[in-house]
Amino acid sequence: MTKSKLPETRYAQSGEVSIAYQMMGEGPVDLILVPGFISHIEFQHDLPGYTAFLRRLASFGRVVTFDKRGQGMSDRMSGAPSLEVRMDDVRAVMDTIGSKRAALVGFSEGGCMSVLFAATYPERVSHLILIGCFSRSADRWSDEAWEARLDQILRLWGAGELTKTIAPSEAGKPAVVAQYAKWERLASSPGALRTLLQLNRQIDVSAILPTLQVPALVLHSKADLQVPVDLGRKLAAGISGVKYIENPAGDHAVWTSNNETVPGQIEEFVTGRRDHGAVEVERVLATVLFTDIVDSTRSAAAMGDERWLRLLGDHDQIARDMVGKHRGNLVKSTGDGVLATFDGPGRAVRCAIALPRQ
Template identity: 60%
Template sequence: MTRYAMSGDVSVAYQTMGDGPINIIAIPGIVSHVEFMHEMPGYTAFLQRLSKFSRVITFDKRGQGLSDKISGAPTLDERMDDVRAVLDSVGVQRAALLGFSEGCAMSAVFAASYPERVSHLVLFGAFVRYTELFPDADPQLVVQERMKYWGTGALMREVMASRASDPEAVAKFAKFERLSASPGAMKALQLLNLQIDVSDILPTVRTPTLVLHRTNDALVPVQKGRDFAAHIPDAAYTEYPGSDHAFWSGDVEALLGDIEEFIIGHRETESADLERILATVMFTDIVDSTRRAAEMGDQNWRRLLDEHDRLARLMIERHRGNLIKSTGDGILATFDGPGRAVRCALAFSAAARQMGLPLRSGLHTGEIEVRGRDIGGIAVHAASRVMANSAPDEVLVSRVVSDLVAGAGLRFDQRGAHEFKGLPGRWDLFAASA
């Protein structure tokens, strides 16, 4: 059932699903219609899964869908006012924000401005500046050209690429576009978005943050999501296979599980056959990769990354590990023995240094969840946070790892106790050396 919240003189349409105890408010992307979105394949099922452990709140920003139409486009301040109005109308003082695409920037600004009202920040398909989506063209001309096709479903090729060859699905998406906003309103919103840059705001976010992106996102290149996460202190970052920009489309099981675990700390709704094992998780990351890529140029940087990936596979196989995936400028791997994991990290770091690629490495041992070819669980998040604290050419491990390899001929130097956003307690970290 759709209800309305008053944000000043504007009526904002919203819906709720589930009964808590956690509250999640979904911040829409550039297109929304709280009722017709349920016609999109997978959308309702996605919300229903979230509603098993939370109350999910969805809304249309002013000027779109079932909310009041306005003159021009809503500013960032007005969009934040609408979020507060909806939360107040539902009677929610504090909620997790699930931002999508265009809504990610506003979600981050809201969390920085009203930290007392935001428990967690989950962002999917994020970008720092709208202008970055048009690197080889005049953004204003691109916006004007796109509006010629507004209402035809053309946007579906980028938002739900996996279904773009289905004529029925395209026709439904075309109706979604038309119901969401008129061409003039959509043009005004995009032209306003071209002026927004939140890069200076993101470092002030102190809310536990999880940034999610699909590796081959057809609308927002994956590097934009990586850059967004890099701007927020201690933000966790996860990539998924696929090209769909819409969070509810494609393979969403791992995505939903990660959101649930990040917000409530565990997965109550996971499938019964999910395999849990003890493993040592290793994350590595190339230091200052964005700057180096800009200096070298795309072609030379790609060749160097290919050599980095080849070296990673060789080192992991040599130490009997399992390469889970490449993270673009780093890798995620698991090992059944912490000693081999530490030695692999040290060897990989030394070899990469000879190539002129300084690495940061982080390791933690704990229970992981195996989901097909991917993994999840608190141990994965912990290893990522350990790596984030590593210095260039340093292999940093948690106390669990250092304790388990006692007597293995490895040396560990204390790096102090740290607090990891979103994870309980203080974590003692150690720098490993052979």
């Protein structure tokens, strides 16, 4: 797969409901990624780091992503489906792609759904990986705090506020926050989200954990602001024979880390090795953009230090905004210019054209 080519969206039938899914990689291991409370499998490729995260997993397996019923590109519906009903979405996707057995990778609330599926269909689950998950939703907030939090989520839905808790490393980048805001709007409407979150509040798989018969790995970041690490520890404590890894850093949205840690831990757990892809992840095809203010030394002398420094500050802020808007990565400011990288020449050229001439 080339860097510019993204996976095709297809549909699986779960009863009368159409479930949107994508595949990347060719195996030999199937990895089914079970999302948290929102997802949009096509637009998520616009979020920084997401596609690279999937490609890293695809270096050792066939990676399958999907939107659960009621969200993203899957069929909408009135009300909110129970965890048991949503569990059928996993089975429908596996049946459609001909996957007899797969490793389930559950994120956040999707981990609870993965636990239920693994306990119900152990013959179809080779490994269970739970990332940033919990066992009992009510442990996260008291009833009073939850009502206030729910009102806050719904009031700010579609503005990118979620970035502050699931991807705080990106929260200071206006262009990225705008992308997360669009993701929120595409994934769910506020009304549908209210119904779903109220149902999710009742999730409790604590009693199911001791019945699990498949190898399980629990990964949690100490810095997770969405699901506190104590809940990850509690989840792991309820699973017999679990492998628990507590990473010292990282966002709740694991794809923002842009490193080898989590994909490498998953690969080692599933395949028993951790070397394939580790070299490839260092080899990135990128377009480099370098800018420079013409005659900066003479201009600085003519303007004076105070005015020149103010101009440089404005220049750097505009450059940051333009690079972010065009999905680039600002490597550094050079004093009288910037150095940035892009995943393709088109975005780099459009960014260069958009930068104002001084």
